Amino acid sequence: MTPAENFIEFLVKTIPNLSIWFFVKILFVVGLFLYLAFAVIVIRQVGLMGKTLDGEFNLPLKFIAWVHLIISLGVFLLAIFIL
Amino acid sequence: MPFAARFLILKKSDKIKSTVPDIFVAKPKLKKLQIEKQKEKLKKELDEILAGSSRFFSAFIPKPRDLRFETQEKKEKIVLLLRRHPITNIPWVLLVILLVFAPFFIKTMISLDFIPSNYQFILFLCWYLFAFAFAFEKFLTWFFNVSILTDEKVVDIDFPTLLYRDITEAKIDRIQDVNIKTGGYVRSLFNFGDVLIQTAGAVPEICFEAVPDPQRVSQVINQLLYEEEQEKLEGRVK
Numbered sequence: 340m341t342p343a344e345n346f347i348e349f350l351v352k353t354i355p356n357l358s359i360w361f362f363v364k365i366l367f368v369v370g371l372f373l374y375l376a377f378a379v380i381v382i383r384q385v386g387l388m389g390k391t392l393d394g395e396f397n398l399p400l401k402f403i404a405w406v407h408l409i410i411s412l413g414v415f416l417l418a419i420f421i422l
Numbered sequence: 423m424p425f426a427a428r429f430l431i432l433k434k435s436d437k438i439k440s441t442v443p444d445i446f447v448a449k450p451k452l453k454k455l456q457i458e459k460q461k462e463k464l465k466k467e468l469d470e471i472l473a474g475s476s477r478f479f480s481a482f483i484p485k486p487r488d489l490r491f492e493t494q495e496k497k498e499k500i501v502l503l504l505r506r507h508p509i510t511n512i513p514w515v516l517l518v519i520l521l522v523f524a525p526f527f528i529k530t531m532i533s534l535d536f537i538p539s540n541y542q543f544i545l546f547l548c549w550y551l552f553a554f555a556f557a558f559e560k561f562l563t564w565f566f567n568v569s570i571l572t573d574e575k576v577v578d579i580d581f582p583t584l585l586y587r588d589i590t591e592a593k594i595d596r597i598q599d600v601n602i603k604t605g606g607y608v609r610s611l612f613n614f615g616d617v618l619i620q621t622a623g624a625v626p627e628i629c630f631e632a633v634p635d636p637q638r639v640s641q642v643i644n645q646l647l648y649e650e651e652q653e654k655l656e657g658r659v660k
Contacts, residue, residue, distance in 0.1 A: 363541065
């Protein structure tokens with residue numbers, strides 16, 4: 340048996356109601372966590388861009404970036420609780 | 423024949439009074455008037471080249487208000503701000519539209535009943551988050567990748583990847599050559615192209631990519647070059 344198969348067998352034995360959807364949930368949560376990190380980077384990026392080219396449209400863009408982060412956080416939490 | 427010569431030995435401190443009269447000496451007031459007239463003429467010419475409407479989302483913005491860039495000096499004025507022609511955004515805009523409607527098409531084509539409803543819901547949310555992120559990133563790249571012409575220098579600001587920026591600058595008087603590159607159906611139809619500026623600075627070439635009306639951009643650069651030369655001459659006269 341390969342180490343991966345050993346690991347899956349170990350999981351099946353230790354968690355009685357294990358299904359494919361459990362792995363899907365882990366995938367979703369990890370993916371959304373990475374997306375959350377990306378949303379934070381987007382805020383920093385908008386800040387850097389605004390510093391480089393300072394115009395009247397910078398404030399709405401920063402607002403959009405923050406809303407994007409809040410929505411990402413919401414979806415991340417929703418994935419943890421709903422799935 | 424007797425040879426007679428007279429020598430005059432001068433000290434360093436001695437002043438020689440020239441007996442040769444000046445042929446023409448311009449009056450200082452007249453000189454100033456001429457310079458100011460020339461300046462006004464240049465300004466008018468530049469305004470004529472830059473005439474036209476300018477909106478904030480436009481790709482060709484003459485003398486933008488309330489806009490500054492990081493390396494701008496206090497007295498430096500932005501003459502022209504350029505972005506890629508809006509038509510270059512069409513491919514990603516179409517892709518975003520496709521991404522928005524894709525889930526509905528997929529739902530009609532394939533039955534997703536094997537996926538639990540809560541997973542379907544999160545999947546849809548994730549899909550639209552990614553679609554939004556893609557569109558927002560593309561817009562930011564278009565909006566902040568700008569080329570700027572000021573009365574002192576040429577600036578090209580690029581954001582090739584996340585959190586990475588590339589600012590290239592060259593003084594106007596270091597410009598050696600300006601080339602325009604246009605061609606192809608789309609570029610000819612919508613009148614946009616590349617403006618290549620060769621400089622004598624550390625960066626040999628600055629490229630304004632896919633900017634609208636490259637002919638007019640070239641005219642503005644030439645006008646600025648001429649103004650800079652005039653300023654230099656005035657500096658010498660003063």
